[in-house]
Amino acid sequence: MLPLPAFADNYIWMMYDAQRAVVVDPGDAEPVLQALRSMGLPLEAILVTHHHGDHVGGVNALREATGATVYGPATEPMPEPLIRLSGGDTLQALGLTFSVLDVPGHTAGHIAYYCADMEGEPLLLCGDTLFSGGCGRLFEGTPTQMQASLDTLAALPGNTRVCCAHEYTLSNLKFARAVEPHNAALLQYITECESRRRADQPTLPSRIAIERDINPFLRTRVATVAQAAHGFDALIDPREPAAVLAALRQWKNEFR
Numbered sequence: 001m002l003p004l005p006a007f008a009d010n011y012i013w014m015m016y017d018a019q020r021a022v023v024v025d026p027g028d029a030e031p032v033l034q035a036l037r038s039m040g041l042p043l044e045a046i047l048v049t050h051h052h053g054d055h056v057g058g059v060n061a062l063r064e065a066t067g068a069t070v071y072g073p074a075t076e077p078m079p080e081p082l083i084r085l086s087g088g089d090t091l092q093a094l095g096l097t098f099s100v101l102d103v104p105g106h107t108a109g110h111i112a113y114y115c116a117d118m119e120g121e122p123l124l125l126c127g128d129t130l131f132s133g134g135c136g137r138l139f140e141g142t143p144t145q146m147q148a149s150l151d152t153l154a155a156l157p158g159n160t161r162v163c164c165a166h167e168y169t170l171s172n173l174k175f176a177r178a179v180e181p182h183n184a185a186l187l188q189y190i191t192e193c194e195s196r197r198r199a200d201q202p203t204l205p206s207r208i209a210i211e212r213d214i215n216p217f218l219r220t221r222v223a224t225v226a227q228a229a230h231g232f233d234a235l236i237d238p239r240e241p242a243a244v245l246a247a248l249r250q251w252k253n254e255f256r
Contacts, residue, residue: 001123001163003202004031009167010054011204013125015094015118020044022093024113024125025165029058033065045093048072048082049127050110055165075109085111103129103153105146106136114156122160124208126153131164132193132206133172134252135217135245143246147220150245154218158209169193169203175255176216179228179248185213220244 003011006028013024014035021041025048026032036043043066048056050073059079063070070082071091078084085091087102091113101112106128113125128136129146130153138146173190180186189210193203211218219225226238229247236243 001161001205002035003163003204004035005167006031007054011163011165011167011202012058013163013165016041017094020094022047023062024163025049025055025127026058026062027054027056029061029065032058032062036066042066043068045091046070047091047093047098047113047125048078049112049125049129049165050107051076051078052107052128055127073109073111076107087111098125101152103127103149105129105138105141105143105149108140110136110141110149112153114160122157123163123205124153124156124160125163127165129153130162130211130215130217131166131172132162132169132203132211133176133189133215134168135215135249137253138249142242143249144242146217146249147242147245150218154208154212156208158207158212160208161205162208162211163205167202167204169206170197172252173214175252176214178255179216179251180219180224183214183224185210189214216248217245220248 002014006012012026015022021043022045023032046068072078072082074084074086085100089100091098096115098113098115103110103112115123196203216225220241226244229244230238232251233247236247
């Protein structure tokens with residue numbers, strides 16, 4: 001796995017073996033083309049999670065330059081032609097099987113790709129649904145949808161590598177600390193991620209087990225998180241996970 005930086009904080013994930021490569025959410029074609037040239041690899045496939053421009057902007061140029069097959073969500077506007085996918089579908093790339101998960105919330109038709117065994121460990125390509133320490137803004141979906149999507153991702157094996165599409169980790173962890181200031185796992189993770197960024201290294205991929213311990217949006221049923229959300233918005237029912245998530249998301253939107 002290779003994270004190709006793009007724009008201010010995007011990662012275009014490249015998977016490859018000795019013969020070919022696959023990329024995920026190429027908002028810009030040039031970083032991908034440079035990597036393909038330097039590694040001497042053809043591009044087999046392009047996987048897209050949702051329709052936002054910073055995820056699809058390079059798709060047409062890459063398809064034209066490489067002939068790669070494009071896969072994307074069934075219900076969102078996408079650069080044509082492509083193979084459209086919904087939850088429960090599978091695809092083959094790099095000799096691996098990827099399962100498609102429906103994870104609406106950030107957008108209405110957002111999907112994720114899950115490989116149960118890539119080099120001995122599971123792998124999740126989750127676009128903008130799940131970030132390390134956070135989740136995507138609810139541009140088109142509802143809190144109930146996002147809660148269900150995050151529950152789906154949280155149920156994956158703990159050693160699943162989480163390949164998010166943005167380097168938002170330190171900002172997210174600053175907010176997570178405001179929600180749970182006494183979470184020891186979170187405080188340790190902040191130290192680790194700050195060290196990585198000082199060394200100009202990505203904080204990603206994360207792991208599902210880590211996110212369960214430190215990410216408030218995966219912890220909406222934890223009493224300390226629910227009470228913190230209720231402190232932000234006294235009108236919510238802290239016993240309702242989706243209501244807690246909605247309050248957390250609004251709090252994060254306003255957080256500085």
